[in-house]
Amino acid sequence: MELEEMQQAWEKLSQRVEKQDVLTAQLVEKSTRQSYHSTLNRIKSAELMGTLVCYAGAGYISVHLPKIEGLGMQVLAALTLGLLLVLPILSLASVRAIKGVNISVATYVETIQTFARQKIRFQRLQKINVFLALLLLFVSLPVVAAIQGKDLGQIPHLWTLIVPVVAVVFMGFAYWVLKAYNKTLAEMESLLSDIDK
Amino acid sequence: MDLQDQFTSVIKENKGLIFKVAAMYTNSPDDRNDLQQEIVYQLWKSFGSFKQDSKLSTWMYRVALNTAISYLRQTKRRVSTIPLELDADRLAEDYDKTEEEQIQQMYAQIQMLHLLDRGIILLFLEGKKYEEIASIIGITPSNVGTRISRIKEKLRTQLVKQP
Numbered sequence: 001m002e003l004e005e006m007q008q009a010w011e012k013l014s015q016r017v018e019k020q021d022v023l024t025a026q027l028v029e030k031s032t033r034q035s036y037h038s039t040l041n042r043i044k045s046a047e048l049m050g051t052l053v054c055y056a057g058a059g060y061i062s063v064h065l066p067k068i069e070g071l072g073m074q075v076l077a078a079l080t081l082g083l084l085l086v087l088p089i090l091s092l093a094s095v096r097a098i099k100g101v102n103i104s105v106a107t108y109v110e111t112i113q114t115f116a117r118q119k120i121r122f123q124r125l126q127k128i129n130v131f132l133a134l135l136l137l138f139v140s141l142p143v144v145a146a147i148q149g150k151d152l153g154q155i156p157h158l159w160t161l162i163v164p165v166v167a168v169v170f171m172g173f174a175y176w177v178l179k180a181y182n183k184t185l186a187e188m189e190s191l192l193s194d195i196d197k
Numbered sequence: 198m199d200l201q202d203q204f205t206s207v208i209k210e211n212k213g214l215i216f217k218v219a220a221m222y223t224n225s226p227d228d229r230n231d232l233q234q235e236i237v238y239q240l241w242k243s244f245g246s247f248k249q250d251s252k253l254s255t256w257m258y259r260v261a262l263n264t265a266i267s268y269l270r271q272t273k274r275r276v277s278t279i280p281l282e283l284d285a286d287r288l289a290e291d292y293d294k295t296e297e298e299q300i301q302q303m304y305a306q307i308q309m310l311h312l313l314d315r316g317i318i319l320l321f322l323e324g325k326k327y328e329e330i331a332s333i334i335g336i337t338p339s340n341v342g343t344r345i346s347r348i349k350e351k352l353r354t355q356l357v358k359q360p
Contacts, residue, residue: 010322028205103243107333111266115269
């Protein structure tokens with residue numbers, strides 16, 4: 001479709017849109033109500049759930065900390081606790097809304113630049129998150145076993161089957177996630193450099 | 198006329214603008230409706246402080262496009278073509294398959310462009326002059342001209358690549 005044909009299609013679309021009235025009245029009525037809450041800056045429920053799970057885990061380990069014996073195990077417990085506290089902070093920090101953009105004043109280019117920079121920051125933090133989560137997986141295993149009074153050595157096929165399978169699945173997932181992140185990173189960097197041309 | 202009545206009248210006069218921006222940056226009818234709602238809300242929030250330093254349409258496009266970009270954080274970055282169903286009764290009355298296909302094809306091609314070009318082409322198709330496009334986008338009028346020529350070239354390339 002050439003630009004001229006596009007203009008004709010756009011004209012047809014404009015004519016169709018002009019004919020509808022009901023939706024417009026509803027939009028205004030809802031937006032001007034005091035109770036309306038903006039969807040921008042809202043934290044997604046999945047992110048909130050992840051944070052709650054991490055903090056619940058941190059609470060569980062903190063409560064049972066006195067049960068953990070041996071310096072090595074205590075270091076692992078402290079590391080687990082640290083990871084459980086840091087992961088949600090990193091995650092929430094990375095999904096913060098576009099800050100510092102005044103929607104009614106900023107130009108489109110300024111908003112795109114902020115959006116692209118935020119996206120790049122988000123992708124980088126998410127990469128760190130993926131590796132920290134893998135670390136958490138291995139560090140927390142002996143800690144939870146110690147709290148529950150279980151000997152890891154007695155769990156059948158733990159080191160020969162369960163841990164390697166989980167690690168391979170996680171690494172596969174991480175590879176897939178990072179590939180997607182890298183693609184978005186490249187796109188955002190290219191967008192930023194194109195704006196500067 | 199109080200502020201809310203003035204606002205309602207402005208939105209009614211510019212409903213096409215809100216719909217078309219929302220449709221270009223979302224990938225489902227639900228998202229499109231949410232984004233339309235958000236644009237109207239953001240316009241309402243700053244309507245009282247709009248000082249008429251710029252044209253009303255310039256301010257509205259700026260708010261609508263900036264809201265659309267901010268909204269992308271909430272959804273997948275890539276957008277795909279969506280059915281542009283409007284009022285159901287109106288559709289039954291006016292439905293034209295060829296016209297619908299042309300509109301879909303146009304959206305599919307526009308959505309293959311990156312964010313900056315998408316904003317520029319939207320304003321160009323809306324019949325805005327280079328100066329106004331430049332003022333909304335934040336680049337110079339001559340840069341708008343250069344970019345529109347590049348977009349034309351990109352569209353031709355897309356056309357060649359299509360089976």
